Amino acid sequence: MAQEQTVQAENEQSKAELTAEMKSAIQERIVKQIASELQIAVSRVKTTVGLLDEGNTIPFIARYRKEMTGELDENQLRDIEERLTYLRNLEDRKLEVVRLIDEQGKLTDELRTAIEQSVKLQEVEDLYRPYRQKRKTRASVAKEKGLEPLAEWILAQPKQGELLSEAAGYISEEKGVQTAEEAVQGAMDIIAEQIADDAKIRAWVRRYTFEQGVLRTEAKDAQQESVYEMYYSYQEPVRKLPPHRILAVNRGEREEVLKVTLDVPVERIHEYIAKQIIQGPSVVQDTLQTVIEDAYKRLISSSIEREVRNEMTEKAEEKAIEVFAENLRNLLLQPPVKGKVVLGVDPAYRTGCKLAVVDDTGKLLEIAVTYPTPPNNKVAEAKVIFGRLIDKYGVELIVIGNGTASRETEQFVAELIGELKGRKLQYLIVSEAGASVYSASKLAQTEFPDLDVAERSAISIARRVQDPLAELVKIEPKAIGVGQYQHDVTQKRLDESLTFVVESVVNHVGVDVNTASPALLSYVSGVNSTLAKNIVKYRDENGKFESRKQLQKVPRLGAKAFEQCAGFLRIPDGANPLDNTPIHPESYEVVDKLFRELKLELSQLGTAELKEILGRLEPEELALKLDVGVPTLRDILDSLQRPGRDPREELPAPIFRTDVLQIEDLAPGMELKGTVRNVIDFGAFVDIGIKNDGLVHISQMSDSFVKHPMDVVSVGDVVTVWVLNVDVKKGRVGLTMKKPS
Known part of the structure; x- marks a missing residue:
């Protein structure tokens, strides 16, 4: 923490020394670089940067400043914002590094130019590496012993002379150099560190390792059964490893199931470094070759391997986050089921199924509990309770969470619907991912202080079909469960990306300011959690908002916040x-x-x-x-x-069911309709009405080549599939979207 504070202080000092002219030059350089990278006109990037710096949000700019940006969409604006942040941080780091090297009296014009022209943080760190304060190393010990001149003599690569004779002049009892051999070794250690710190060499070795390296995995215990068995003896070129495999390997290594190595042809690396160091025949040529091999093995290989694997992981994380974000967007945009009284069911075994009836606006009408599942099996009693609630409130839709005991509860509900003939009654299975997170949250406690966690969960399950967006925003985005390896990626980056998605969707759909919860309002452009609470408090104290102008009376909702949020807040029955x-x-x-x-x-x-x-x-x-x-x-x-x-109403509605389908009912070739629940790198999981979703592998999505499953399907899509194979024992179903011939 102290080190971070020191770096930040150094950074602030560097920025404070900037003149207005320098700041302008840096800004112009950043704008040009972003324009070049993203293939967007410089004028549009410059305008967007100005709008962001003025405190405008991306949803606001995308919707209401189209003329200024040339109609850049949210994704383009987001890319500009991300690159702007990265490049500004990069410029801050450049200034800091230049200052720190200058303070050592070692800054040359050539080095300054190299730092200023760097386009990646890694390049700046490579250039700074030789000047960084290091802990005690073999090279630093050798320098303390006065062996730098000997290292320079070796690097001069003399044609005549004898190394040990030259080294004998450095024997010193006082400095701790006992023999000529010891002096030579110290000089070699100094040269090895110089080679390892050379920015050009490191950049080449890093690139070569990425292009030619092979990742190998093996089991620490080959007898141990695990989900990583395919990696017990596995290898694949680094450049070809797909993102989901990188994250799987990382997890297996972290859980100490896998041993992971990165192999690379060392001879070619030795040759390259030798070309940079050895100028031709000399009396120290063999010594330098030995130094090169030591520098790579001892100082370069492990750090470069770590850097390459970190870069692989970063790219894999980006892809995983991108997939999660797109799935989340499509889930949040699922069409609301309007005008229906819904009975939500949170299934369970021993503790019973919690029931919650909500009216067509999501208002809670009644809570109950039944025990139709093992070990209680009070089926008759449960039918009476369900029947009473259905008749009393005119329930048309029963929504069942897909967690524990979902299978048995679904069978019970299907049987009940069959018996209640003449009633317009259907059921739907929904993902209850995140329902327990919401139920235990402060928000749920505030909303339903007198209910227990499972009862709140049943309400959430019912409401998430009536208005998926309004209900799901109450849950931390990463807990919604439509991702891939979401626990293996950088959580800060994941949170930022998912928050952006939720904000984008909320502002795309718009929010009824008179019914929205603080959780929903907090995602509206220009509205933070404090303002959201203030809006609800004002509404509670003064009644419904009659106009958007009234928002300006909400405490702390100033002119800028009003400008940002007004267009996204709706007043259905207002004066205007x-x-x-x-x-x-x-x-x-x-x-x-x-x-x-x-x-x-x-x-x-x-x-x-x-x-x-x-x-x-x-x-x-x-x-x-x-x-x-x-x-x-x-x-x-x-x-x-x-x-x-x-x-959202333009999207396909969910599939309602009246009877249950079991895995035992399936047979290869059977045609079914299903809803896409999750899309991942290697396929998509489709709800076909059985307990576990079936998998459509990417190879089964089309007769033509599919680069990524998202090019074909999205979460919420209703698709026609055919059963490919069934594994009753493991509960797995393989599906295909290719119509059998």
Whole structure:
């Protein structure tokens, strides 16, 4: 901690010494580099950087500043933001390194230029390595003994002379050099460290190791059964290792099941280093060759292997996070099941199934518990309780969590539906991932202080079909369970990425400010957790918001926060119909001009007549008259044609069931419809109505080549599949999306 504080202090000192001219030059360099890397015009990057520096959020910029950015989308803006952060940190580090080397009196113009032109942090650290304060090493001990001149003599590679004779002059009882051989060894240690610290050599060896290295894994105990058995004797070129395999190997190594090594052809490395060091025949040529081999084996190989494996892991983590983020986005965008009274069931064995009935708005109506599963098997009693709740509240949908005892509960519910003929009753299995996390949270305790954890979980299970987004935002994103190796990646990076996804989805859908929970509001552009609580508190104390303008009365919701959040907050029954659209208040005047131009009234909003009139307009021509940008006008017209639209409703609804399918019922070739639950690097898991999801391997997704499963399917997609194989013992089902011929 003390070291970090020292580095930060050094960093701040370096930044403080910057002139305005230098800051401007650095900013310009960063903007140009981002533009080059992302293939985006310099002007657009510069504008985006300015908007971000002013405190604007990405959802706000993407939606309401299209003219300024040239209609860059959220992903492009996110890429700019990430590279901006990285490159600014890189520039700070460059300044710090230049200052630290300069303080040692060793900074040359050539070194300064090399540091300033570095485009990666690793390059800067390589250049700084020789000047970094080191712990005691063999080389530092040799320097203390005064052996640097001998090392320089060897590096000069004389054509004449004799090494041991030259070294004899360094024998010193006082300095602890007893023999000429000892002096030579010390000089060799100094040269070995210089070679190991050479930035050019390290960069080449790192690149060569990545391109030619082979990762090998073996079992520490070959007799031990584990999920890592495929890696008990395994090898694959580093450059070809897919992300999920890298993370699997890392986990196996961390759990001390696997021994992992990285092999690389050393002869070629020795040859390369020799070309950089040995200038030709000399009396010390063999000595230098020995030094080179020692430098690589003792000082370079292990650190480069560590760096290469870290780089592999970083890339694998990026991919895993990308997959998780895309799955999460699609899960959050699942269409809400509206207008149904739902009975949520949190299944269990010994403690019984907790039941929660919620009305069509998600309001809790009643809690109960039944014991239809082993060891209690009170099936008759459970049917009475279920029947009473169904009749009393007009339940149309039973939602069962997919955890413990889900299988038995599903069979019970299917049997019950069969007996309750004449009622419009269906059931649905949902992932209960994260329900227990929510149930034990402070938020759940505040929402339902008198209920126990399982009862809260049953409510969460019921609500997550009525409005998946509103319910799932209450749960830490990484606990939702649509990822791959999410526990093996850098948690800070994962949290940042998933938070971005949730914010993106929440702002894309929009939020009813009069019904939203603090958890949902906290993801709205410009609204933090404190502001979210203040909005709810104001609503509780003053009643429903009648207009967006009223938001400005909420404590601590200033002009900037209002600008950022207003367009994403909806007021369905407010005084101004525009408050229920994605149109920002700053554009209300444009709408007013438009309606006056067309001789229309706001009261016509939502009518077929207005939709037809607006659909015929040409935004390019009209934008000039209204003094507004074409992209903004296009969005305004779209919002006016579909006021109050929920973009999730355009996606396929979940599959409702009335009877149960068992793994024993399956046979190869059987055609089924299922819902994609999770997409990973090597395939997709599909819910086909049995306890465990079936796997469609990437090779079974299409007759043509598939680079990644996400190119074919997304979480929530309803797909047609055919049973490929069934393993009843292991509970595994292989599926294919290729229609059998």
